[in-house]
Amino acid sequence: MHPSGREINAEIIEGCRRGDRNAVRVIYDLYKDKVYSIALFFFHGDVSTASDVTQQVFLKLLTESGHFRGDSAFSTWLYRVVLNTCIDVARTRRHGGLQIERSVVEGVAAKGSNEDDLVKRQIANSIQTAISTLPQKFKLAILLRYFDDLSYEEMAKVLNCSIGTVASRLSRGHRMLAGKLEPMRESLAKGKP
Amino acid sequence: MQGRNRLADPSKIEMYRLVARISFALAVILAVARAARAQDFAIQIASPVAAQNYQMKRSTFVFRTTGCAAAVPPEVMATAEGRVTGQRRSLPLKVVVAPATGVYGVFREWPEEGVWIVNVTARCASTIAGALVATDGKSFIRESSVFLTHKATEAEIEAALKGTPRK
Amino acid sequence: MIFNRHVTDRFAPYLDGSLDSRMRDSVEAHLAKCAECRTGVDQVRKVKAALQEIPLFEAPESLWTTIEASQHGIGKAQSATFPNWRYAVAALIVFVALLGYWRHSRQLIVRWEVVALDGLPIAGGEPIVALESVPTGEWIETDARSRARIRVGEIGSVELEPNTRVRLMASGVGGHRLALRSGGISAKISAPPRLFIVDAPAGTAVDLGCEYRIHCDRYGTGTLSVSQGWVSLEWLRTESLVPAGASCRMRAGLGPGTPWFEDAPTQFAQALERFDFDPNSALDAIETILTYSRTRDTLTLWHLLSRVRASDRPRVYHRIVKLAGTPAGIDRETILNLDRHALARWKDELAWTW
Numbered sequence A: 001m002h003p004s005g006r007e008i009n010a011e012i013i014e015g016c017r018r019g020d021r022n023a024v025r026v027i028y029d030l031y032k033d034k035v036y037s038i039a040l041f042f043f044h045g046d047v048s049t050a051s052d053v054t055q056q057v058f059l060k061l062l063t064e065s066g067h068f069r070g071d072s073a074f075s076t077w078l079y080r081v082v083l084n085t086c087i088d089v090a091r092t093r094r095h096g097g098l099q100i101e102r103s104v105v106e107g108v109a110a111k112g113s114n115e116d117d118l119v120k121r122q123i124a125n126s127i128q129t130a131i132s133t134l135p136q137k138f139k140l141a142i143l144l145r146y147f148d149d150l151s152y153e154e155m156a157k158v159l160n161c162s163i164g165t166v167a168s169r170l171s172r173g174h175r176m177l178a179g180k181l182e183p184m185r186e187s188l189a190k191g192k193p
Numbered sequence B: 001m002q003g004r005n006r007l008a009d010p011s012k013i014e015m016y017r018l019v020a021r022i023s024f025a026l027a028v029i030l031a032v033a034r035a036a037r038a039q040d041f042a043i044q045i046a047s048p049v050a051a052q053n054y055q056m057k058r059s060t061f062v063f064r065t066t067g068c069a070a071a072v073p074p075e076v077m078a079t080a081e082g083r084v085t086g087q088r089r090s091l092p093l094k095v096v097v098a099p100a101t102g103v104y105g106v107f108r109e110w111p112e113e114g115v116w117i118v119n120v121t122a123r124c125a126s127t128i129a130g131a132l133v134a135t136d137g138k139s140f141i142r143e144s145s146v147f148l149t150h151k152a153t154e155a156e157i158e159a160a161l162k163g164t165p166r167k
Numbered sequence C: 001m002i003f004n005r006h007v008t009d010r011f012a013p014y015l016d017g018s019l020d021s022r023m024r025d026s027v028e029a030h031l032a033k034c035a036e037c038r039t040g041v042d043q044v045r046k047v048k049a050a051l052q053e054i055p056l057f058e059a060p061e062s063l064w065t066t067i068e069a070s071q072h073g074i075g076k077a078q079s080a081t082f083p084n085w086r087y088a089v090a091a092l093i094v095f096v097a098l099l100g101y102w103r104h105s106r107q108l109i110v111r112w113e114v115v116a117l118d119g120l121p122i123a124g125g126e127p128i129v130a131l132e133s134v135p136t137g138e139w140i141e142t143d144a145r146s147r148a149r150i151r152v153g154e155i156g157s158v159e160l161e162p163n164t165r166v167r168l169m170a171s172g173v174g175g176h177r178l179a180l181r182s183g184g185i186s187a188k189i190s191a192p193p194r195l196f197i198v199d200a201p202a203g204t205a206v207d208l209g210c211e212y213r214i215h216c217d218r219y220g221t222g223t224l225s226v227s228q229g230w231v232s233l234e235w236l237r238t239e240s241l242v243p244a245g246a247s248c249r250m251r252a253g254l255g256p257g258t259p260w261f262e263d264a265p266t267q268f269a270q271a272l273e274r275f276d277f278d279p280n281s282a283l284d285a286i287e288t289i290l291t292y293s294r295t296r297d298t299l300t301l302w303h304l305l306s307r308v309r310a311s312d313r314p315r316v317y318h319r320i321v322k323l324a325g326t327p328a329g330i331d332r333e334t335i336l337n338l339d340r341h342a343l344a345r346w347k348d349e350l351a352w353t354w
Helices: A010-017 A021-042 A047-067 A074-092 A115-132 A136-148 A152-159 A163-180 A182-191 B010-040 B154-163 C008-016 C021-033 C035-052 C062-079 C085-109 C266-277 C279-292 C295-305 C313-324 C332-336 C340-353
Strands: B042-046 B061-066 B075-084 B087-092 B094-098 B103-106 B115-124 B127-136 B139-148 C111-118 C131-135 C139-142 C147-152 C156-160 C164-172 C175-189 C196-200 C203-216 C222-235 C238-243 C246-251
Touching: A010 A021, A021 A047, A021 A074, A021 A115, A021 A136, A021 C062, A047 A074, A047 C062, A074 A136, A074 A152, A115 A136, A115 A163, A136 A152, A136 A163, A136 C035, A152 A163, A163 A182, A163 C008, A163 C035, B042 B115, B042 B127, B042 B139, B042 C340, B061 B115, B061 B127, B075 B094, B075 B154, B115 B154, B127 B154, B139 B154, C008 C021, C008 C035, C021 C035, C111 C164, C139 C147, C147 C164, C147 C175, C156 C164, C203 C246, C238 C246, C238 C295, C246 C266, C266 C279, C266 C295, C279 C295, C279 C313, C295 C313, C295 C340, C313 C332, C313 C340, C332 C340
Parallel strands: C175 C196
Antiparallel strands: B042 B061, B061 B103, B075 B087, B075 B115, B094 B103, B115 B127, B127 B139, C111 C131, C111 C147, C139 C164, C147 C156, C156 C175, C164 C175, C175 C203, C196 C203, C203 C222, C222 C238, C222 C246
16 A cells, blocks of 8 residues: 555645645645546546646645635545546546556567566556446545555545445445456465565 | 155156256357357457557557457467568567557567568457458558467468568 | 345455454454355455555656646736735736746747758748757748758657748647648657647648648648548538548638548549539539448548538448448437437447558
8 A cells, every 4th residue: 555645734735725836746746646546547547637637636726725624634635626526527538548658568478578577567457457447436445545545534534425335335346356356366366475 | 764766756857857958958058159259259450540549659550359258358469570581580569558448559669671460369268369460661451461260370470471562 | 044144345344454343343253154255355355465566656747847837827817816905916026927937938938949951941031050949930931942840849840841831839838839821741749639739721730649741732722641640630610530541631711621541542532522622523422432432431431421411421321331330339310410429439439440
């Protein structure tokens, strides 16, 4: 899992509200890769849409951080913006994208390359595909859990549902993924550290 | 001990025969369906515009597989097979994948000189499909490309190289 | 028989350690008796382990630049609305600062690098000897003996053929734009879509990632030919998608015609030109187009669906179906009614035959 950025203090948030470029840059540096990764998985590896979404999220940060009332963690508010942006863009766009170089499938494993690396890459590809094809509500729960290690309570606030619903979506999402990845059961077992 | 053998009951024997016939018929149907599904698995090629993504625009061609019922995407690989000044050469190629649409791109990594084809192999569970894609500089030649229900043999590759128009 | 409810909805929080002790004990008691749930927990455990390995993907470096550029635009708009006089003064100061930044950044980013390839091309009335940095707004001209190359930001280049006249319209993080008045240019662009645009008199070529050549005379009549990738040629409400190996004509006042593959039969190409630009010949042109069309000419036929009269549309539709079939889930009536989504889906499928 990826460590969450809990270093946002009140001064930085206030700076964002004022449109302070440096404050926004701090948040951008902390969250850009997480936001981008969530968008990338949400939009089936579509790099240009993920970039658009990331851009829109941080622009909204500039224009709408005044709406943040401080009644939840800033990250909760930010991820709500991320999810709403993903959902809005999904309504209006077609997707079909290209994964970046991590998902390049090498054509030949036998000529001196590391077969384990190839297996791991193929597993990663398959997992990424499987997540992309989950129904939206399960996909969002999985992405929030694994890209920023949000607690169930925080996820409930982001997703605007109960903690029980978060638990159910995560459980069902995992089981759906298990079903999709069933043929790779052996490879998954090998790929474990 | 009564020694009664229930299987000797005629009505039950008839019932068991009927069940056996139905099971056999089902097994045949399943086997045929599986064979039909295996025949459906194929590779389809197209020019880069079919990928609908600008990052594919410099690819020589894109391809996708059809008829794969497995939950996991099929495994694919590609090599460039060529003949340069009479010498036979084979180069592994990087296949760039777009998972959502299941579209793969093949980019030119082989030299300008000589005649080259791209040997694509895809595997869906235990079913294999192949394609020998003729190329000419920047693009592919659909009419000279060959589609197979197995991995291409060396003889088929040689035949495809001979059949590819010279630039 | 005691009803034993499965705990499937608690697999994830159980493995995450997010259940309270009472709930955890309850789940463990159930797992001790239920093989199905034990299998389920094991599956979820394996998936969790695999998901732990998912790497973070790095956001592109250029994103912050784009956000910053937008931020300055936002700052300018916001400062103009404050009613209070103190804020008005602050707004004026901000405006002046932004104006200075804007003029400074114009000097930094909106000059184009132009190289003379042959002879002496002219930029802003002055000859280019070797390499020149030319500001946006200037004209670049070549005569019969000269050629030039214009660098388009970081995304590619454009070569000017002899007897060509272009104007440098805009260049920046939002995109680059040229106006072609006459002559020919060849563009090689490697960038996300819609970052490079060429305005010709009878059509706007919107780059979708490609190499292409566009040529037109001073009246706007010309041709766009794509050698790699694809281009959208647009004019008013007409759009023609031109992929590699295809061309599209343009006529002043009429805009772009219908794209066609350059290896199509001559009769096909000539009939298409008549259909596009000679209204009196349109009817018999359609017949010839349909007769000589091949499978990959469904590129042309797909475009024709929205360009022929409604009464001719079924013939075009049937010809496409005969050549390439219909993909599942696309209804004949929605196509004949020119439903945008159905047409787009059919195009995406037909592209596999081009």
